[in-house]
Amino acid sequence: MGRTRQTCLIFLLLPVVLFSLCYSARAQFTQEELARRPEIEKQLKTAEIIRSKEIGEGVTRPYRLFLMCATGEISGCWKNPKGMSKGYLEGWQYEIAAYEMDKLLGLNMIPPTVEREFGEQKGSFQFWIIGGMSDLDRSDADIDIPKNKILNWNRRKYLARAFDSLIGNEDRTQQNIRYTDDWRMILIDHSRSFRSSRKYSRNLLYGTEGIKEKKLIRMLPRAFVEIVKSLNYESIKNSVGPYLTEKEIDSILKRKHLLLEEIQKMIDSVGESKFLY
Numbered sequence: 001m002g003r004t005r006q007t008c009l010i011f012l013l014l015p016v017v018l019f020s021l022c023y024s025a026r027a028q029f030t031q032e033e034l035a036r037r038p039e040i041e042k043q044l045k046t047a048e049i050i051r052s053k054e055i056g057e058g059v060t061r062p063y064r065l066f067l068m069c070a071t072g073e074i075s076g077c078w079k080n081p082k083g084m085s086k087g088y089l090e091g092w093q094y095e096i097a098a099y100e101m102d103k104l105l106g107l108n109m110i111p112p113t114v115e116r117e118f119g120e121q122k123g124s125f126q127f128w129i130i131g132g133m134s135d136l137d138r139s140d141a142d143i144d145i146p147k148n149k150i151l152n153w154n155r156r157k158y159l160a161r162a163f164d165s166l167i168g169n170e171d172r173t174q175q176n177i178r179y180t181d182d183w184r185m186i187l188i189d190h191s192r193s194f195r196s197s198r199k200y201s202r203n204l205l206y207g208t209e210g211i212k213e214k215k216l217i218r219m220l221p222r223a224f225v226e227i228v229k230s231l232n233y234e235s236i237k238n239s240v241g242p243y244l245t246e247k248e249i250d251s252i253l254k255r256k257h258l259l260l261e262e263i264q265k266m267i268d269s270v271g272e273s274k275f276l277y
Helices: 031-046 092-105 135-140 147-167 222-230 233-243 246-270
Strands: 048-054 063-069 072-079 082-085 088-091 113-118 121-127 177-179 185-187
Touching: 031 063, 031 072, 031 113, 031 121, 063 113, 088 092, 092 113, 092 121, 092 147, 092 222, 092 233, 135 177, 147 185, 147 222, 147 246, 222 246, 233 246
Parallel strands: none
Antiparallel strands: 048 063, 063 072, 072 121, 082 088, 113 121, 177 185
């Protein structure tokens, strides 16, 4: 979508710590940030709202809510799109489901996102990201990825394509790919995910026969692929809870098989050692 679509952004201002080997392949949040995730979720759900403001851009009409916590003020992006909007199916519940799938898969690339009522309406509420830039900002400003970050940037790019293909996210744009100041990649804005029509169950969004673009998935973490292989109805349902229908979960499983087929094609083409890391 265009620049005017609001990309509710969220991030933790925490000291940057070194990734352990188990996280270096995938995680974009530091170990300290991940350890705080349950606390952040609880704050987003229960802390007192002390003020709010309409963000003013985008078809989903989001609000920034400010909360008072014992550790100080935090904020988040609240929105509740639902139904058809400009030809697209929107759903606030998909924001939460995407976050839960992110956790299930061990990506750790989506900020904490919970359900919260505001103005007597249910919606998604995502922790607000401070600092950094979007990929669109980077492109417009003609900022190159630092040379020492290119390998990790490529790995995250392909991981994001695999994730979007699995969850049927038809709205990945440069504006909802975010970079932290130290070039970690954060993914936001998933209200147009979990498509369940036949179109999105027969082909992936990316890959050799991609619906959106024939952009290949050229490498993936071995651990991520193993988790994808293990996905079943029960594990997904236990993660996403009431936020996805049976049909939407079944569509994920259909795309799981398509994604594994795509992965095998790439392994056959370039070799396992070049594809898996």
